[in-house]
Amino acid sequence: MPFPVCERVIYNIDPLIEVVCQLRFPPILSINTREPSDFQERIRGEYPIYKMEIEQQQQISLEPQMGQPTIPRILQTGTNRNYRFSTEDNQWHINLTSTFIAMSTSKYLRWEDFQAKFTQPLEALVDIYKPAFFDRIGLRYIDAFKRSELGLCEKKWSDLIRPCAAGFFSSEENISSRVRMNSIRAEITLDDDKSIAKILATTGNVNGDTEERFIIDSDLYTLGKSGLDAWPKLNYLHDRSGRLIRWIITDTLHEAMEPIEL
Amino acid sequence: MSIKQKKSMDETNITSTGNSISINSGDDRYYITNNEKKDHYSMVLPQNIDIFSGILKKAKNIADPQIYDYVLQILLSLNNTLHQINQTDIIKNNLSKLNLSIMSDESVLIEWNFENFRIGFSIEPNLSESSYYVVSDDKISGAYSSEANLLTPVEVDSVIQNIINFVLRNT
Structure with missing residues (x-):
């Protein structure tokens, strides 16, 4: 062991x-298409600061041709919304996307505190979005x-x-x-x-x-x-x-x- | 050849597209941290691919904060991409160092020069006019060629991924 x-x-x-x-889960498309206002209401007391970031995912074709310049071409573009909810002191963050929820902190003291901070967001995720x-x-x-x-x-x-x-x-x-x-x-x-x-x-x-x-x-x-x-x-x-x-x-x-x- | 942006599926993280790493360049020990994407720590790049020596000290002289941020974004993306590739497929190439010049109009030129080709990033005071170029002699594709495109912030990672793959193929 x-x-x-x-x-x-x-x-x-x-x-x-x-x-x-x-915690990753199968994609829940509505998270990417609608702002998570219900989710925010559940956790806003603890995490009042909100920000949304767009993450780009692109597939590029790079086909060199003899005597021709090599031009990168964007074939597909995907975007992912990453919703970020933070405590007032900006030390604890909840990130929510269509495929995961995450909590991060630079002020970790003990596991029980970490659990307490994550319990409500996790319950909100399960209640509202019902991941499989x-x-x-x-x-x-x-x-x-x-x-x-x-x-x-x-x-x-x-x-x-x-x-x-x-x-x-x-x-x-x-x-x-x-x-x-x-x-x-x-x-x-x-x-x-x-x-x-x-x-x-x-x-x-x-x-x-x-x-x-x-x-x-x-x-x-x-x-x-x-x-x-x-x-x-x-x-x-x-x-x-x-x-x-x-x-x-x-x-x-x-x-x-x-x-x-x- | 198609290149997909690496998705960090196997890492516990707060983003879908993986970690951002701040730059630590040898003895300079200057730090770039992107406050939007929180950086945990930085590692020294292996010497053969440490392309940042001296450039961070110069970058500190950029007066315009928007240009400075954009320059850092490009440098960060270069560092991040080299790290990612090197983690799974050790890079054996010896890469030349980046050069950074601040022009009289406050635009910034980052150049990356090799024997048979040259790459440049031009960051303009009007950021929407920023661009990149790749110029090569006939040893790369059989004819002299030049290529220039506008560069927007959302395209930086994709363009740099392509450029680094091009560099590694041709050095």
Whole structure:
């Protein structure tokens, strides 16, 4: 069974920069053709800010001809409306399209808060639009560890991240000190034999900050038809995501983030 | 050959068309974030396809905010597309760097020069007059050719996808 059980904690110095939950369903065409005023009424108290974006999907033909200029031709054009509802502080967002509902936040504190924020929009979706089923349930956590914030400036990434995720940073000093770019990608089947953890471990930068961070982008999802009560699966994915991140980081990093047991 | 815009079906995301990635160019460490499409983080492109070195510092000198936004949209799309392609089909080509020039009329020219062809994006003070071009010598298609079209914001991703595919085929 991957990723051992661990105590559930929240961190005083929280590395999370984004959490996204997405539930996909078979296309509901009316979402793309009529503005979701009933849906908005159900959630407007919590999510008063509204915006609509149009996403373009185009198919282009590029046929080179001898001696003739190559002119891209647009063959088909599809558009997708993406309705975005946000809290007043602009930290929590609900996105609704004809094929999914998603919630995202940069202010994730604990799972129970996330559940509370998503319950009403999810109920509104089911009541108003009656999706037939969900065919993809996904939960994505993006952690970005910043050494200066944690008093770990003297530590190497190999001291803080398990070798399988640290990659070349775990090699000898004369190599690890010269690493310019290091990305590890993995997909691991979880113990229900259906869900998958898609993991990207990389160094990068966040939001204009020049200090390099170590980023763990873990996207846990289940494909296939499931009933409209998504919470059992979401609870499972949340639990496994916690085990995954605790397994990837070392005790040194774990302690530096000042864990508080729940 | 038909090119479909990549749909991010296998990622937990808030958009249908996938993530936007902000640009981090080597030692410049300048950041482009598009506030409309929230960027999570950026990764350094592999050296052979890191085409942005130096350009972001120059872009900061663009005075007109609308032109600046449009330039960033193009750079973001280039970065995003290269990342996406490189994820599934490692790019082995060595790509030249972009050049950016700010003209006296405040228009901006982004040029991407190769041995046998040149690509350019011209962003005008009147944004609706912005355009792109592809000029090639006879080694590409048997005859010298040039191609220019207007470029609207909604077409940027599609045009750049085509251009990058053209570049990768011919370098």
